[in-house]
Amino acid sequence: MISDIAFWGFGLVALLGGAAVFYVNSMARATYALALSFVAVGLQVLFLQQNYVGVVTILMMVMEMAIMAVYMVMFMGMNPALMPMSMVHGNRTAIAVALTTFLGLAAGILMVDWPARLGGPSSDVTMALGESLMGPKMLVMAVISPVMVATIVAGVVLAAHRTRYDRLGDDLKQRPADDPQPGGVGR
């Protein structure tokens, strides 16, 4: 009974936190409203006995929102992120898309012929979830991960305006490197 109430309570917090992201007028509040929403979802996942997934959700999402604060000053010229600002734009299109998506998903939930449960849940549901998600596709996952890392590295290399020739000189022999922000190990 109490756990039912707590589960639905966290669900409500998650929904309201998600809605607050678009309602508030500050980047910081929007960011941490989203964090609150995800923490509530993580706590709900604990009720599904997916303890690892729940705790990792909380960990990753809070960390991600903290990193968002770094992006706020890294990529936004003149730091409008630090001033009050509206969190919505393109209202008409957004409302239309949101309503259509909601109606589509809700219709799907109501119309799908849900299967009846076969057998009981496994004793380690986290392991079962992992196997059903990844099991037969492990090779694909193992191939995709290095490709994704390579894409990230390549993206950063292409985006950086300074190259190794700027750092180390035309013959790559200049030590220490000429960096606008010198690092701590004297490379």
Added chain:
Amino acid sequence: MADPMPMTDSPITTVAPGWAIAALAMLGVLAVAAAMLDGALAARAGGGASGVTRPFGEAARLMRQRRRTTVEADRLLWRMGGAGLLVVAALMVTVVPLGEWTIFDLDVGVMWFNAMDVMVWALVWLTGWGANSAHSLVGGYRFLAHGLGYELPLMFALVAPAIAAESLNVGKVAAAQDGLWFVVWMPVAFVVYLLGVAAFSVWGPFAPALGADIAGGARAELSGVDRLVFEAGRYALLAAGAAFAVPMFLGGGAGPLLPDWAWVPVKTVALLAVLVWLRRRLPAFRPDKFMEVGWMLLLPAVLLQDLVVAVIAVWRS
């Protein structure tokens, strides 16, 4: 709806939730003891009178101080940031077993601790942000810069004991050190973990986020009770970090003569004293330079430690 977090088949027993008050009291005593020791060390460094009573005088002063207000402060986020440190420290100690008893026998207790220490990123930044003051915001960003350097090494330092114990349950990690404490054969992970504890307590070498050069940094505009709660939170985090190291690296309640439940606080106090003492022994890590130290030195070192631990764990089984 199933009950969350069913009891795991761990070597420890879960006590009634009411005992959480006792755990909180222990955390409070440890935090006050750390503040007293720091006061004494400060008095010795400054050559003044005994500083053991300094935290009490400071608390009394702050409780009577009028609250400072700033223009257009984001009060909600500011207060949450300042008060959150204490809450996070309390949530950390829930998974630390006292001998054979624990309040929250979570099967992924190590991850839980990690999730709580990541909360500090958000809280310190929010404290810096909320006041709507330039210096305090700079302090918040200094902490995030440190965070980017220390967090991954800290995470991989926590991985080492978990690999060796083949469990993320804190009780099982403690039980797996039967005879040989993890600190003996994972010294690199232990040192990096201690650095991480100092870092998420904004302590010692990681204090530039609160530096005098930026008028107190993240806590620049904190006054009165808000400041008291923030400072108490830092000491509590330091104490919680020391307490968590006991089951992770120092054999849990294992030790001669004394019972299990007594060894945990004894080891915690010893480690806490070392952490407090280190404050005046290590230079500040500049946030801009520490990033590279974290990624180029600490991370490879602790990954190598993990590899060694993993190889030994495979070879033993």
